[in-house]
Amino acid sequence: xxxxSKCIKNLSTEWLKNHCxxxxxxxxxxxxxxRNCLFDHNHAVSKLVSFLAISKSGDLVYARKIFSQIxxxxxxxxxxxxxxxxxxxxxxxxxxxxxxxxxxxxxxxxFTFPFVLTACGRLRAPDMGRRFHxxxxxxxxxxDVFVLNSLIQMYANCGSFDAALKLFDGxxxxxxxxxxxxxxxxxxxxxxxxxxxxxxxxxxxxxVRPDTVTMVSLVSACTQLGDxxxxxxLHSYSKELGLAMDLxxxxxxxxxxxxxxxxxxAQQLFDEMRQRDVLTWTSLISGLASSGCFQESLVxxxxxxxxxxxxxxxxxxxxxxxxxxxxxLDQGKYIHLLIExxxxxxxxxxxxxxxxxxxxCGRIDFALQVFDKMRVRNVFAxxxxxxxxxxxxxxxxxxxxxxxxxxxxxxxxxxxxxxVLSACSHAGLxxxxxxxxxxxxxxxxxxxxxxxxxxxxxxxxxxxxxxxxLAFIENMPxxxxxxxxxxxxGACRNHGDFALAEKIGKRVIELEPxxxxxxxxxxxxxxxxxxxxxxxxxxxxxxxxxxxxxAGFSWIEVNxxxxxxxxxxxxxxxxxxxxxxxxxxxxxxxxxxxxxxxxEVLLDINEEEKEHSLxxxxxxxxxxxxxxxxxxxxxIRIVKNLRVCNDCHSFLKVVSKVFDREVVARDRSxxxxxxxxxxxxxxxx
Numbered sequence: 001x002x003x004x005s006k007c008i009k010n011l012s013t014e015w016l017k018n019h020c021x022x023x024x025x026x027x028x029x030x031x032x033x034x035r036n037c038l039f040d041h042n043h044a045v046s047k048l049v050s051f052l053a054i055s056k057s058g059d060l061v062y063a064r065k066i067f068s069q070i071x072x073x074x075x076x077x078x079x080x081x082x083x084x085x086x087x088x089x090x091x092x093x094x095x096x097x098x099x100x101x102x103x104x105x106x107x108x109x110x111f112t113f114p115f116v117l118t119a120c121g122r123l124r125a126p127d128m129g130r131r132f133h134x135x136x137x138x139x140x141x142x143x144d145v146f147v148l149n150s151l152i153q154m155y156a157n158c159g160s161f162d163a164a165l166k167l168f169d170g171x172x173x174x175x176x177x178x179x180x181x182x183x184x185x186x187x188x189x190x191x192x193x194x195x196x197x198x199x200x201x202x203x204x205x206x207x208v209r210p211d212t213v214t215m216v217s218l219v220s221a222c223t224q225l226g227d228x229x230x231x232x233x234l235h236s237y238s239k240e241l242g243l244a245m246d247l248x249x250x251x252x253x254x255x256x257x258x259x260x261x262x263x264x265x266a267q268q269l270f271d272e273m274r275q276r277d278v279l280t281w282t283s284l285i286s287g288l289a290s291s292g293c294f295q296e297s298l299v300x301x302x303x304x305x306x307x308x309x310x311x312x313x314x315x316x317x318x319x320x321x322x323x324x325x326x327x328x329l330d331q332g333k334y335i336h337l338l339i340e341x342x343x344x345x346x347x348x349x350x351x352x353x354x355x356x357x358x359x360x361c362g363r364i365d366f367a368l369q370v371f372d373k374m375r376v377r378n379v380f381a382x383x384x385x386x387x388x389x390x391x392x393x394x395x396x397x398x399x400x401x402x403x404x405x406x407x408x409x410x411x412x413x414x415x416x417x418x419x420v421l422s423a424c425s426h427a428g429l430x431x432x433x434x435x436x437x438x439x440x441x442x443x444x445x446x447x448x449x450x451x452x453x454x455x456x457x458x459x460x461x462x463x464x465x466x467x468x469x470l471a472f473i474e475n476m477p478x479x480x481x482x483x484x485x486x487x488x489x490g491a492c493r494n495h496g497d498f499a500l501a502e503k504i505g506k507r508v509i510e511l512e513p514x515x516x517x518x519x520x521x522x523x524x525x526x527x528x529x530x531x532x533x534x535x536x537x538x539x540x541x542x543x544x545x546x547x548x549x550x551a552g553f554s555w556i557e558v559n560x561x562x563x564x565x566x567x568x569x570x571x572x573x574x575x576x577x578x579x580x581x582x583x584x585x586x587x588x589x590x591x592x593x594x595x596x597x598x599x600e601v602l603l604d605i606n607e608e609e610k611e612h613s614l615x616x617x618x619x620x621x622x623x624x625x626x627x628x629x630x631x632x633x634x635x636i637r638i639v640k641n642l643r644v645c646n647d648c649h650s651f652l653k654v655v656s657k658v659f660d661r662e663v664v665a666r667d668r669s670x671x672x673x674x675x676x677x678x679x680x681x682x683x684x685x
Contacts, residue, residue, distance in 0.1 A: 023052075023059055030066065042074045049077055053084030060084050079111045086119040094119035095128065110141050114150035121157035129154045149177045156185020161194075176211050184217045192221040196230075210237075212246045219252040228260040235269075251279045258287025278312050286318040294322040295562050298331060310342070313350045320353040324360035327639035327666060330560045332357040348374070352381045359388025362637050362664040362671060379413050386419035392671045393681055395427025414446050421455035425462055426670050426681070433459045450481055457484050461491035466500075482512035486521055493525050501525045516547045553641045554618035558629045565621040574625065581624035582616065589654040619648050619665065627659060637664045644672065653677050 029048050045066070052063035067073060067081055078101050085094035098116050101108070113136055120129035133151060141147045148171055155164035168174065168182055179202045186195035199218055202208060215238050222231035235253050238244050250273050257266035270276070270284050281304045288297035301319045304311065311319070316335055323332035336354055339346060351374050358367035371377075371385045382405045389398035402420050405412060412420075417440045424433030437456055440446045453476055460469035469488050473480045485508045492501035505522030512518050519542045526535035542548075554565050563572065572578060619640050626636035644652075644667040656663050657677035665672045673680035 022057060023062070040071060042070070042072070042077060045070060046074075046077050046080065050080050053080050054087070058084070060088050075106065075109055075112075078106055079109075079115060082112060083115045083118075086115045086122070091119035091122040108135075108139070110144045110147050113141060113147050117150040117154040121154040124158050126155065126158035126160045126163075129158060129160075145171075145173055145175065145177075149175075149181050152178060153181035153185060156181055157188050159189045161185070161191075174205075174208070176208050176214065179205075179208060180211070180213045180217065183214060187217045187221045187224075190224070192225055195221050210241060212243050212249045215241075215243060215249050216252045219249070219256050223252075223256040223259050226260055228257075228262055231256045231260060232265075245274060247273075247275045247277060247280075250275075251277070251283060254280060255283045255287075258283055258290070261291065263287060263291055263293070276309070278309055278315060281309055282312070282315040282318060285315060285322075289318050289322040289325070294326045295564065297322045298326070298328060298562065311338075311344075313345055313347055316344065317350055317353040320350075320357040324353075324357040325639075326555045326557070326562050327361050327637055328555075328557045328560075328562050329358075329361035329363060329637060330557055331562075332361055334560070348376050348378050348381060352378075352384050355381060355388065356384045359384065359391065360666065362666060362673075364388055364392045364394070377408075377410070379410060379416065382410055383413075383415045383419055386416060386423065390419050390423035390426055390670075391666070392673075393426045395423040395429050395432075398423035399429075399432065412444065414440075414449060414452070417446065418451050418455060421452060421459065425455055425459040428463055430459060430463045430465070450478070450484070453478070453480065454484055454487065457487050461487055464491070464495060466491050466495055466497065470500075482508050482515065482518060485511065486518060489521050489525070493521075493528060498525065498529050514545070514547060516542065519547065552618045554622040555639045556622040556626050557637065558626065563622070563625060565618045565625070567618050567621075568616045569618065569621055572621075572625070574628070577628055578621055578624045579616075581628050582620055585620070585624060585627070585655060585659075588658045589651060592654050592658050594651060594654045617645065617648050619644060620651065623652065623655060623663065627661070633660060635662045635664060638666070640665065640667045643668045649679065649683075653679055 033045060033048065049063055049066060052058040052066065053060055063081065063084060067077065070077065078097075082094050082097050082101070085091065085097055088094075094116055098108070098112070101112075113132060116132055117129060120126070120132065129151075136142050136147055136151070142151075148167065152164050152167050152171075155161070155167065164182060164185060168178060171178055179198070183195045183198050183202070186192070186198060195218065199210070199214070202210065202214070215234060219231060219234050222228070222234065231253070235244075235256075238249060238253070243249055250269065254266055254269050254273075257263070257269060266284055266287055270280065273280060281300070285297045285300050285304070288294075288300060298319065301311075301315075301322075304315075316339065319335055320332060322328070323335065332354075335357075338344070339350065339354075344350070351370060354370045355367045358364070358370060367385065367388050371381065374381060382401070386398050386401055386405075389395075389401065398420060402412070402416070405416070417436065420436050421433055424430070424436065433456065437448070437452065440452070441448060453472075456472060457469050460466075460472060466488070469491065473484055473488065485504050489501055489504045489508060492498075492504060502522070502525060505518075505525050508518045509522060519538050523535045523538040526532070526538065551566050556563050556565075565572070569575075619638055622638045623636060626638070630636060644665060649672070652663055652665060652672070652674050654677060655661070656674035663672075663674040665674065670681065
């Protein structure tokens with residue numbers, strides 16, 4: 001007869017094994033053990049400890065509390081706790097726990113040492129690993145293949161390859177785990193070629209066949225190197241080995257394709273994968289966003305939601321970045337709400353992404369609210385907020401925040417000063433900009449990069465101090481790049497200094513002969529001076545070299561959907577209505593006295609034709625779509641990938657007045673808030 005208590009014990013063990021899947025259910029299991037007087041049965045309580053200590057959704061702090069209540073934990077429970085700490089966020093705790101175990105009189109076994117060696121490898125502490133190696137020799141466990149492979153792995157991960165190779169070469173029972181330890185160790189410390197050499201040797205070994213772990217390490221090396229060709233070969237080889245359906249390997253290959261820029265192969269692999277987890281979705285969403293396919297990444301995120309895959313912090317940072325780039329404020333707000341409702345961990349990276357999204361979507365007030373509520377702020381968070389204020393032209397506020405940053409003990413970095421100098425530039429604060437530039441070098445010992453010099457040239461040019469800007473460039477300790485000269489060229493053109501503009505324009509093309517923007521700038525100079533033959537020559541140079549002008553894109557979000565327009569776009573399903581609205585816009589702004597600025601039209605045609613060609617710039621199409629599809633009096637928000645032209649800028653000022661709408665436009669340089677016929681930039685952009 002089986003006793004009643006033994007029956008309960010057997011049933012509870014099986015129930016605990018299946019029940020411990022969340023923290024909430026683990027608390028129920030904990031109560032069950034206490035209520036049924038089973039807490040002193042190690043076999044039963046070990047199921048609870050295993051989930052809490054080892055599972056990704058577990059809780060080591062809770063596991064430690066339960067452990068402290070166990071009178072006589074067995075070897076399995078001790079090892080489970082050490083394993084949990086070894087793979088957790090603080091591997092040094094595994095070593096501490098090991099010493100507590102020894103002090104308790106418990107003798108380590110062949111499972112204990114691999115876990116503490118894992119901790120040593122993660123800590124990159126070879127000296128500590130050697131001490132454990134000595135203990136392993138003392139108790140005679142070195143011949144154990146599990147322990148030996150862990151030693152090889154530890155030395156390899158710590159970069160002690162002489163010690164790792166000595167153990168590896170002296171191991172007569174080398175299995176795939178031994179080879180993986182060496183290959184993974186080389187990849188772990190960035191010795192990628194050595195990893196590939198080791199793999200070549202492995203493939204020549206008759207009795208060892210590469211497995212998923214082997215291929216994941218090698219594919220990861222290709223990702224780090226950007227070696228797409230070798231990555232493709234490894235993917236093909238994985239299929240030959242029958243490993244292609246493994247989720248971990250599929251995710252590694254997908255990540256490799258995304259980071260190497262082969263989105264077509266990434267999409268094909270994604271579609272073929274029978275099993276997908278949050279990492280699968282995140283890799284492709286991130287890959288699309290990183291390649292500029294922002295709308296596609298947002299569509300994929302919506303598909304992820306439909307399939308009820310719970311996003312993590314990394315997924316949401318990627319999606320928030322796509323929202324920021326396209327001005328998708330409604331979708332950004334939805335993600336913010338999702339974070340709060342789903343209890344997703346709001347770490348500093350995610351909160352910084354929210355600040356950046358709100359700032360780039362035109363809601364600097366929301367960005368400040370998120371920033372002010374942050375309990376932990378690193379330099380990236382400060383930089384995002386200062387940079388956001390700079391984009392909106394709030395120079396004084398940006399400088400005040402910079403002073404607060406210093407007061408709070410946060411050391412500014414080179415990116416901080418880019419934000420501060422940009423803020424000075426957009427607000428016309430020349431003296432302040434010069435002061436901060438000097439402070440950066442002398443007080444913080446930060447050597448200016450090209451971006452800092454670019455901010456200073458931009459500052460002087462915007463303030464119409466072209467001679468000062470030229471002198472600044474000529475006195476730079478490093479060779480100025482084409483961007484600095486192009487900035488000066490734009491200023492010369494705007495201020496009518498044709499001779500200097502022509503000279504600089506030719507120099508810029510010499511510096512960057514394949515950049516379309518440089519040719520367009522010089523062509524603009526000639527067109528502005530009605531030198532159409534010279535403008536045509538520049539255009540012909542572009543054609544002969546196969547250089548095409550960068551298309552101007554504008555995005556507008558309506559009802560949570562982002563719509564994209566290019567100049568003269570006729571692909572939208574509401575094209576006819578949009579063009580009718582453009583005509584209505586033009587009619588009404590003309591009645592208000594607006595005269596089109598045709599100096600930027602690069603064709604030798606009459607003024608009426610030039611004016612007509614300006615009507616269909618991408619931002620005007622986006623605004624027309626917004627006027628049609630939003631409530632009267634509501635705000636219209638657009639984003640453009642290029643700098644807004646003079647005509648569109650003056651046009652949108654009048655639109656805001658005659659249609660009684662506030663228009664918020666973000667171009668490549670900054671934000672423009674158009675209200676009642678004026679712009680927040682005060683025509684200073």
